[in-house]
Amino acid sequence: MNKRNNEKSSSAAFFVCMFLVCLFLLSCLSESAFSVKQQKELPLGEEGITEKDISLRVIEYKFTDGYYTNMYSVAFPKDSKLLWIKFAAANRGKLKEKIPGYSDVILRYEGxxxxxxxxxYRNNVFFDGERREEIKWYEGGELVSPNVSREGWVYYTVHKDFDTKEAKISVWGMIWRLE
Incomplete structure (x- = not known):
C-alpha cells in the first residue's frame, strides 16, 4: 500500500512539474515579436519599436465615400464612409523577423x-474618380530581412458620424491616437 501511495505522489509531482515547465515556456513565447518597448499611446506619425526591433508607424488617415478601379466605382451605403489608415512596418534588427499583417492593424472605437x-481589387485602385492617387495596399505578415520595410493603406467601413477623437489604431499592443 505504501509503494502505491509513493507512485501516486511521484506521478502527481511529475505532472505538477510538467505543468510548471509548460507555463514557463508559454510565458517565454508571449515575449516574442509582439512585445513592445513602450506601452503608451502614440500620436499619429510617431514610431513605436517592438522588443524584436520592428518599427511600426501609423502615418496618416483620410476619409472617402468609396474607391475607384480602372473599370468600376465602388461606393458604400450613404450612412457610411471609408476610413483609410496608412501604416508602415520595418525590420530594424539584425535577424529576419515577422512584421504585422494587414489584419493586425486594428481599429478601436467606442469599446x-x-x-x-x-x-x-488589389491593382489599379484609386481614391478618387480622376485617378490621381493610386492606392498602395499594406502588405505584410511575412518574415523580412533587416532593413526591409512595408508601407501602404488599410481601410475600414465606418458610420458617417465617426469621430476620430474617439478612435485609436492598435498593432501588436501599440496604440496610436488619430487626433
Missing amino acids: DEKNPDWSM
Missing part, C-alpha cells in the same frame, strides 16, 4: 475592435 475590410 469595439475591428479588423480592416478587404477588397478583391
